[in-house]
Amino acid sequence: MNGVRRSAPVDARVTLADFLRDDLALTGTHLACEHGVCGACTVLVDGASVRSCLLLAVQVDGADVTTIEGEAPELEPLRDAFRELLSFQCGFCTPGFVMTAVELLRENPRPSDEEIREAISGNLCRCTGYESIVRGIALAAERGR
């Protein structure tokens, strides 16, 4: 879990999202729709973006999980760019967008505007209208190079 070995007993029916928030006190991962359509709960499991509300916690036994509280080379430029360009308002959707963007920039360090929009099309934001988020990811990509 974010580079540190953690272990805990968990009921099989507890989702990864609830395990992160309730058992590990990692509340940066947010729950909105809780049925896989909004992307707010996005984390990385073995480097791949996943919707933590769509995994049972038991399924990540033995895996590497990275949340918004974690470390990744892409995270610092994203945090800086989001802060500078105000790529958020209430911030509720933000960790989900950031973790999705980490995967995007890892796979595609020079994404086009269209590629950014395609990559985040599974994340919903009710505040910003998305433009500032797209610009934030583009700026992070530029700086990350």
Added chain:
Amino acid sequence: MKPAPFDYFAPTSLDEALALRAEHADDSVVLAGGQSLVPMLSLRLARPAVVIDLGRVPGLEGVSEWDGGVVIGAMARQRAVERSELVRRRTPLVTRALANVGHVTIRNRGTVGGSIAHAHPAGELPGAALALDAQLVARSSHGERTIPAGGFFHGFMTTAIEPDEVLVEVRIPGQPERSGSSFVEVARRHGDFALAGAAAAIELGGDGAIADVRLVFIGVGGVPIRAGEAEAALRGQRPDRAAFAEAAEQAVTGLDPISDVHASAEYRRRVARAVARRALQEATPV
């Protein structure tokens, strides 16, 4: 909402998984990628007594050559199959269909077998499987059987898989020479369930006329629907816009899509006609 309690098993071999299916049968569900099952558990649309997680069963995630085409293990992640060069070369309709399945985050976990076994009426993979005459291989503790796609989708989210069976692989014949394929769907937002979609594959003969054609709709019935009469009418014709427009018109006449909050039946029918025409045009090999 949170899932109701269930007994959870994570077998580490296929034999163990099949023994569990034999024991629990109707009381059990199979957990593959979880992208359809877990939200159903969370919303309590599904309240199984037993969940059998295939995630630790080795040997079900491979993608390899098969009889000119490919065999895809049921647990192969959609994202891995989407990026498979072998699949792109031999069965490109699968690659195109996958690009329309949800979003990358969903495809990182979702599986090919899970999507086909789940058989959502707007599922792209069920549509592609039908269009390509895929063979679905199911195993139980007493043997294995191969089910052709044409006999696999029985009704709304109901397939030929028996309660004591597990879908283990999907066999897809290779596309013939001088053929093309396309998958076109319309959704309110990218990644949403399709309002209507069409999978098309066309093979041209030496004379440039249509030697064989497949046209399958998704989202306009309880199961993916093959436009058999339109296919028959197209065989032998020149692959031109007029023929495709007429075929699309013919293909939608028998459709009886539902009306719901997302679209009326009439709108779905109109979209079906448009995507059929576009898919046929795009599927024409140059």
